[in-house]
Structures are given as structure tokens and as C-alpha cells.
Amino acid sequence: MQLLRNNAFVADAWATLADDAPLAEGARAIVSxxxxxxxxxxxAKHTGLLGVAVPNTLRAEELAPYVSRLALIVLAFPSFTDGRSYSLARQLRLDGYRGELRATGNLLPDQLQFMLQVGIDTFEVSERFPLEMWQKAARQMALTYQRGFTHAADEREVWSQRHQGFAAWEEQPHAG
Amino acid sequence: MYRYDEFDLSFVKQRTEQFRDQAERRLKGELTEDEFRPLRLMNGLYLQLHAYMLRIAIPYGTLSSKQMRRLAYIADKWDRGYGHFTTRQNIQYNWIKLEDTADILDALAEVEMHGIQTSGNCIRNVTTDHWAGAAADEIADPRPVGELLRQWSSLHPEFSFLPRKFKIAVTGAPNDRAAVKVHDIGLRLHKNDKGEIGWEVLVGGGQGRTPMIAVMVRDFLPEKELVPYLEAIMRVYNLYGRRDNKYKARIKILVHELGAEKFRSEVEAEYARHPAQTTEVDQKELARIAEYFALPQLEKLSRFAPHFEQSKLDNKEFARWARNNLAAHSTQGYTIVNISLKPEGGIPGDATGEQMRVMADLAERYSQDELRVSHAQNIVLPHVKLEDAFTIWQELRKHDLAAANYGLAGDIIACPGLDYCALATARSIPISQAISRKFADLDKQEKIGPLKINISGCINACGHHHVGHIGILGLDKKGEEFYQITLGGSSGDSASIGTILGPGFAGEEVPDAIEKILDTYVKLRQPGEEFLAAYRRLGPAPFKEALYAAA
Structure with missing residues (x-):
């Protein structure tokens, strides 16, 4: 597994903890x-950064009490045809979550752009696909009809472009 | 008609490039078939029994002559000289090679067409009334909203991996010709006392193995709220729709399992939770699109069309076609021509490249350059002068396109069935052909009156047998094809699911069984009573009696 962020493979500063593993002070830890x-x-009193891995059956409301304290939420894509976490990501961003969203599971380059658009920042990907393929996939469609999704600098919202005077509808600027 | 601007054009081109790349990676083995599958499906490419099948979107069923000619060209160049118009107002080609598909998509992009989302677990091509923008009974043309939704649903980042496919139908007329109550979402246009437009939102209708009539979640949704409200419905479905069993994955099952009330409250809660910041751009976009759908400049004509009337008197065959295949237009002196793709003994919905060109030429000359595909697998010329009808009919006759059976027993809807389809359990086409031959006599068809016969070759119900007045479902019993007959289905305003009459029949017995049912109806009907009304009054008993008592 490698971590993809901003079109590059980067070191992962986070560690996933087993449910019975102790939490070291100051650590960046992902818990279930x-x-x-x-x-x-x-x-809640942890001195380091806290992340959580959530199943894609979780309702966003269930996460709401903890969200302000979470620096990372790991979203599950158990198979590439299971699209629940796209909506979960979207809900979290619409609710104003600004921390990191990470996708894990069975990810294909052909889905990368959608994932970026719903607000996911980092991707745990297998070594099967070379970096160039991910880079290309992130940029394949430069136009979208939908409004209010996260866009890279060279992506354009068709409806906003057509109707002059309307800037792209920047939903919730977030880290990543 | 809607025309692409630079954005639509480059969107489709980018998508074609992306697909070309995916197909090349598949051919090189860089993608497994399992991985390629959802990607090719989202571009309309299926793997069928004998070959790849490519399904092309005809948004809300509207085509220009140029587009129809391009469809003919594709049929001739890359298929076997014909194409099949479907119940989703699309066209599909049954003999396509994978290595040709990107070139075909390029050829389509040149005429502003594509295969995006004609398949796969995403929002499919939006369908509507095939007489939209022309029908005398229409409140407003539903196609601007159809186009708005086409754009909004194209490669939606959030809704491209849904639990199952998702079909939206839109209608702007009080007489529902778009079957909105048997779609995942059905939208019905209403006008209030102040003249404002609102949409009745119906959710959870569907056919397949669990046929259901949609429930109403909003009776008058202001038009400007359409896109954000549909996003809320889609989000609820994407999150909570079942994914453990593909046969229980459609939104109708979610609506059914939660109950209409609970489903509605989930949607309303989601809608309230994420209010749209602004719908101003949506409204501007809808207004921009609507300009393309303004009624074409039609001439001021007299109500009386002397040449048309005289031709009917002189030619009984033409008179019959005019009686059955023309429909009332909103403008005086004009008519809607329904071209039946159901010649006696033919394959419902099939047209050759040559026939497509003939229809394209007629549309260019006589129908404001416009054609429609109907969900009943026919072609419509929407804006024709009554005075041109005879000339058109003569031309259609030369090309086996003048069947005068529109809306009658011979106008059968059928899926491709086991002759093509990898899912089918039985053949549909030969059954349809046999019934068509049995009722070849048009006097007999007219005596029976308006009738919808629908045939599906498996439980997935692509031939919409659940909503046929007479529905025929082909099944497999220990390697033998047999056919169940249902009566009393309807996709209209008072939509209903047909009920199974009794034990099934062997294929060769079906035409006789249909005849017995129709003889019974003719015997028992009251003056002017159509088949569906008679069935609803009489119930199944006399029909069961006719079919099974003797045996």
C-alpha cells in the first residue's frame, strides 16, 4: 500500500491502531x-492528532459529536462498485468538516477524479497502478456539470461558466 | 432542439478519449474484465450472448435528421445494417466489436450524441413523453427539465456507483405517456392558480421482478428546487439502498422496506440538513435550455385540410393509417405522425439503415428537422402539416414503414429476449412475430381497439409486461420456454400492475390464448369500452374461464 496525495506518493504520518493497542502520547493515531x-x-484528551476509520454503513449523524476533534476520517470502499462513501464524504464536507478525508479499499484510477470531487484528499492505493496512471486519471475530465464540488485549479463548472458573473460555487474549502 | 455549446462538446470529447484509453488498457490486459465492466457499462457497452452491444442515448427521445442519419451510418458501417430502438427511447446495436467502440463514440460526438450512462448502476438516460412540445393536451414542454437533468446527472461525482441503475421519467401533460409511476423517480408537471410551475415528485416505482407503483413524496415542488431536492433523494438512496442483493437494490425496495412515510422523512431531513446555497444558476441554466425548445415557427393554417380530407376519401388504406397513426397537435392544421416500427411479422423497434435515412429525410422536409423515439419503440414526426400527411404516408409505404397499427394489437412492445440477451430466459421476438401475424387483419385490430401487448423474455421486464394491458413473460422451465400471461397492467395515469391469469403456455400456444382473451373481451364489452376498462370492470374470471375451462 502507498499513500497518494496531491498527485504524489507520500509518507504516511499516521498509524492505524488495533482496538487493544495503547495510544502513545502525541501520536497520530487512527482508531476504529x-x-x-x-x-x-x-x-478526547489525546495530546496527538486523532483519526477514525469508519464503515460505509455509518450515518454521518453518528459521527457528528466527534467530528470537531478528528483530524482524519478514513472512508471505506470495500469494493470499487460500492459507492456509499462518496455520499458520506459529501455529507461531511457539506457539514463543514475540514480535516483530512482518506479513501481506503479497492480503488481504481478511473474513480480518482470523482473521489477528489466529493472532497477526499488522500488515497491508500495498491502498487498495481503506476503513479503516472493516477496522475492522468486525476485530470481526465476537466469539465463538470454539477455545482458545489471540489475542483482542481484547471477543472471548470459548466453551469457557472455559462452564466457569467457566477464564480464557481466553492462549497467548503478544506485542507488537503 | 437542444444544441451543444463548446462545453457540452468538449465534455463528450473528453469522455470519449477517456473511454478510448480504458478500452486500450482492457485490450492490453491492464484492466481485468471485472474492473472494465462498470467502466464500459457507464459508456453503454454491454457484453451480450454473441457480441458486444452498444446502447446510445437519445436524451428524452429527441433526434435531428442529421443525428438519425448518423445512426443509419453506424448501423451500416459497424453493425449489420440495422439498429434496435428500445423502450428507454434509446437505440442499441447488437453486433459491435470492442475495438470499434471508441471510433463509434467519436462518430456520435460529431453529431452531439454519446452512450454515457445508458447502462451501469448510475442515473440513466432521462425519458419523457414522445409527443412533448407538440401534444394538444400538454401544460408545458418537459424537455428543458429533461436536458437539465441530463447535464446534472452526467458523471455525477457522488452518484456514479449507486446500488443499482436509476431511471428518471418526466412528463408535462395530464395524460401520462412517459410511465412516470413505474420509474425510480417520476416527475409530473403541474401549474398552480398563479401560473407557477411545480413538479409532483414520485419515487420508487419500477418493474423487474418486484413491480411497484411509485409513491408521491412532494405534490408541488417549486421548479427551482428540483436539482437540490433530487440530490437529497439520490443521497438517501446511495447511502441506504440495499447492496447485499442486486435484486433488492432498486430504490423501490428501499421505499417499500422503510415505508413511504419514513422514506419521505429521510429525504426531507437530508434536504433540510444541506440547504442549497443558491439555485440561481440552476434557474438561469434552465431558462437558457428552454430557449432551445421553443415551439418551432409553424405556419398559420386553416383548420380544414382539403387535400388531406380528399386523400382519405380516395384511399381507404391511407384513411385507416390517418385514423390510427396521427395524433392531435397543439397547433391548428398540424398533426403528429406516429411511424409504427411494427410491420406485420416484424421485430418490434428494429429499423434498417435505409429506413432510418428515409425517416430522417421526411423529418427534414416535413417535420421541422425533428424526430422522436417513443418508449413503445416507434418513431414520431412531431410537427407535420396535415396537408403533407398523404405524401409522407406514400413514402413510408415504399419502405415498409406504413403499418397502420399504432396503439393497436399489432403495436407490440418486446425486449430482444433470448435471441440476443445474456439475461433472457426465453425468446420474445418470435412470440411477438407470431402474435403480429395472428392479428394481421387490421379490421380485426381496429374492432378490438386500443391495446397494449408487452412481452419480456425474463423477469427483468425490459418489455414492460407488468404494465401491458396484456403482458407476456417468457420463462424457462427445465429447459423449455413457457409464457405467463398477465392482464390489466397500465403505465398511464391510473397505473397498475397486471395480474397473472393462471398456468403458463408453450410459445406456440400464446397467439391462440391472446385471441381467446380478446374474443372474450369483444363479447363482453359495453359500447365504447376499451380493453383495460372492461378488464377492470369484469375482473379476471371470464378470461380465466375462456383460457382454462375447456382444458
Missing amino acids: FARLQKEWDTL
């Missing part, structure tokens, strides 16, 4: 959602 709920009182 079950553990987050169970140990919230302790985890």
Missing part, C-alpha cells in the same frame, strides 16, 4: 469507530 465511541472520554 467502535473504539472511538467506547473510549471517547479518554480519546
